[in-house]
Amino acid sequence: MVMATKKSEAPVAGESATVTILDGKGKREQALPVLSGTLGPKVIDVRSLYGKTGYFTYDPAFMATASCESKITYIDGDQGILLHRGYPIDQLAEKSDFLEVCHLLLNGELPNAEEKVKFVHDITYHTMLHEQVINFLRGFRRDAHPMAVMVGIVGALSAFYHDETDYEEPHARMVACYRLIAKMPTIAAFAYKYSIGQPFIYPQNHLTYAENVLHMLFATPCETYKVSPTLAKAMDRILILHADHEQNASTSTVRLAGSSGANPFACIAAGIATLWGPAHGGANEAVIRMLKRIGTKDRIPEFVNRAKDKDDPFRMMGFGHRVYKNFDPRAKVMRQTCDEVLGELGLGDDPLLPIAKELEKIALEDSYFIERKLYPNVDFYSGIILQAMGIPSRLFTAVFAMARTVGWIAQWKEMMEDPGKKIGRPRQIYTGYPKRDYVPISRRG
Secondary structure: OOOOOOOOOOOEEEEEEEEEEEEOOEEEEEEEEEEEOOOOOOEEOOOOHHHHHOOOOOOHHHOOOOOOOOOOEEEEOOOOEEEEOOEEHHHHHHHOOHHHHHHHHHHOOOOOHHHHHHHHHHHHOOOOOOHHHHHHHOOOOOOOOHHHHHHHHHHHHHHHOOOOOOOOOHHHHHHHHHHHHHHHHHHHHHHHHHHHOOOOOOOOOOOOHHHHHHHHHHOEOOEOOOOOHHHHHHHHHHHHHOOOOOOOHHHHHHHHHHOOOOOHHHHHHHHHHHHOOOOOOOHHHHHHHHHHHHOOHHHHHHHHHHHHOOOOOOOOOOEOOOOOOOOOHHHHHHHHHHHHHHHHHOOOOOOHHHHHHHHHHHHHHOHHHHHOOOOEOHHHHHHHHHHHHOOOHHHHHHHHHHHHHHHHHHHHHHHHOOOOOOOOOOOOOOOOOOOOOOOOHHHOO
């Protein structure tokens, strides 16, 4: 076992912060503990604030609130840093593979040779779906969005795997984790095949995780499908780069649902539903829509000028990031992968690629983009790669969900193993009517 150089520890309270309250009772001060994690800014512990002062904090979208303690992922958006269990994302994407990263996220350490063989075997032999799931799948309309299908099927898995429902027990948690990671590509591929009227292609145990994704999406019973090593490596990197991203909207949803003790399949279905939102998981699909809207290279200046006009609703998709105020560390690896895929496929006739390349050049050289740090992000490159591979844009978010499942389930597992876990219960500022008396209908104006 390769051990981490510095063991992560629980937050340490070593300082205090003084909160000053000015209200009708005058000026009051209250000291609150300050917690320090392994990395990142210090945090004011406000858990006792209401009990000591009668005040809550107000933080829409929880932009300045740590909702949990976690040892899985660390992000420094200002510096462009993304670490999984302490390992930089670019090192993992270059030197590791997806299932090794899955082991790391779930268990805290990279596996040794023996552990990796067992882990890969255990995931591989959980990839099949119960045959009755296919009957359930056939109940959807053919034109249903793949994410709608995935939400339904993943949620329904709790009815197929109800033999181990005590998720306080470690073995039951482990089996649930393995099942979800293993079956997600099969579910996504079956949803795609169903939508285009092709036969379902079952997973092959001799293929790697990424190879199986491509095989189930593109193979047919008519002929042997040979998986390109370059495309398989690209898919593997896409999965690694999307595996976890700290407490984003979908991960927070999974944790919140799980805090009630809900079935893990239902929790992951809630995460998929959240990821489906265009502001979250649909960004790479939006990149392709934008490129199609621009249409030709000669129209790029028009759309660049529109993006610079603050009064124009048009926004350049795939540039900048809500968290990263520097270059997205995942985008560097994805850019290299993009070049490899395009070189392999030789897609010189694809009308979208020249547009994408010119936009990339502008973003890296134009002072407007540079000053605002609107660098191409991971969604920009992954959208181009998936488009080049032949994966339809409607399926982009489903590929994202495949990758993020391990992050969701690792975060769920960590929460379940936290001895101090509580059911989530955000507060609110009530701005409705004050108390008022009921008025009979005969007296209402």
